[in-house]
Amino acid sequence: MIKFEGVSKTYDGKTNVIENVNFEIAEGEFFVLIGPSGCGKTTTLKMINRLIPLSDGTIRIHDKKISEYSIHELRWQIGYVLQQIALFPHMTIEENISIVPELKQWKKDRIHDRVTELLNMAGLDPDTYRERKPSELSGGQQQRIGVVRALAADPDIVLMDEPFSALDPISRLKLQEDLLHLQRTIQKTIVFVTHDIQEAMKLGDRICIMKDGKIEQMGTPEEITAAPATPFVQEFIGSRGAQPFVIRDHMQPAAEPNHAEIPSLSIDAGWSKVLDALLIADEVAVEEHGKFVGKLSRESVLAFLAALEKERTATA
Incomplete structure (x- = not known):
């Protein structure tokens, strides 16, 4: 070609x-x-x-x-x-x-x-x-x-x-x-x-x-x-391979069930679904077996990405 x-x-x-x-x-x-x-x-x-x-x-x-x-x-x-x-x-x-x-x-x-x-x-x-x-x-x-x-x-x-x-x-x-x-x-x-x-x-x-x-x-x-x-x-x-993103490790636990105003996401959702959700909202409700277990914020995902970038820069 x-x-x-x-x-x-x-x-x-x-x-x-x-x-x-x-x-x-x-x-x-x-x-x-x-x-x-x-x-x-x-x-x-x-x-x-x-x-x-x-x-x-x-x-x-x-x-x-x-x-x-x-x-x-x-x-x-x-x-x-x-x-x-x-x-x-x-x-x-x-x-x-x-x-x-x-x-x-x-x-x-x-x-x-x-x-x-x-x-x-x-x-x-x-x-x-x-x-x-x-x-x-x-x-x-x-x-x-x-x-x-x-x-x-x-x-x-x-x-x-x-x-x-x-x-x-x-x-x-x-x-x-x-x-x-x-x-x-x-x-x-x-x-x-x-x-x-x-x-x-x-x-x-x-x-x-x-x-x-x-x-x-x-x-x-x-x-x-x-x-x-x-x-x-x-x-x-180097050590620049992608690290998996696990929602449970980055969400904020919360007890209140009143989350109807924000989108929801399953706790085992993949990276692509996390990105889809946080492109349209600053935070999403996290559910496990249909029950509300916490919230995931755009800020926490950006912090995860910033930590990856810092690690990659340190090993470059």
């Missing part, structure tokens, strides 16, 4: 930002590029759609050199999602999603139906959100629109450059869950850049760990965890 053959990139003719990179991404694969700042992961991503020209080697898409595509043909078959959400503030949500289909001269009825389909995919009611402006949406909702806008013209490939890193922790984790669910539905070829090993391990079918413009290791999350190829990889993945 996407093939890098001896690809290098230099900006001054002397120092390689990317050095002799070789790999292939299969059709329908979720492929993650990860590494420390300055390792070349974003440069690698941007060479795929020719936002950055390569200095040496060849990149192929469907066995055709990217240099042989017209720039419009190439970019119309590649969706692109940025860290900066980059929705046009003066346009409605429907107008934002419709940009590429309109450039491709789709008929209005087809565009309207596609917007409806994509808003439903994003979990946003089309009748409610179609005519809203970006400023009327939360950060997480705006980033959902950024993702589905990249899918509007049904591209073969989607490039995602740290799309969730600017969001609050709960919204970020929820969007990771949403993206996994979406990928199971649409089966696009996704190339995803992140600096967060937990995010990479959660999302990637395969992970490419980079350092100083070179590939340190490439493999499935299980392969990399089981057998780090270099001391750098060992240190980079």
Whole structure:
């Protein structure tokens, strides 16, 4: 699907930002590029759609050199999602999603139906959100629109450059869950850049760990965890595996049964349901066998995430 053959990139003719990179991404694969700042992961991503020209080697898409595509043909078959959400503030949500289909001269009825389909995919009611402006949406909702806008013209490939890193922790984790669910539905070829090993391990079918413009290791999350190829990889993945979130350990016990005004959650609910509940409420009632046993607050979940981040920083 996407093939890098001896690809290098230099900006001054002397120092390689990317050095002799070789790999292939299969059709329908979720492929993650990860590494420390300055390792070349974003440069690698941007060479795929020719936002950055390569200095040496060849990149192929469907066995055709990217240099042989017209720039419009190439970019119309590649969706692109940025860290900066980059929705046009003066346009409605429907107008934002419709940009590429309109450039491709789709008929209005087809565009309207596609917007409806994509808003439903994003979990946003089309009748409610179609005519809203970006400023009327939360950060997480705006980033959902950024993702589905990249899918509007049904591209073969989607490039995602740290799309969730600017969001609050709960919204970020929820969007990771949403993206996994979406990928199971649409089966696009996704190339995803992140600096967060937990995010990479959660999302990637395969992970490419980079350092100083070179590939340190490439493999499935299980392969990399089981057998780090270099001391750098060992240190980079370190003790950064995700710790399970157990509601009982983080809730506040409470005796009062009067909790009808807030949502409820089973004490054995999974992480995804916890995130869903706390995205719409500051606290939720926790029930066990149908009985109220306590409350779980957004603050306690953020404290859990902050402790994880502190531990990861200490071992980096």
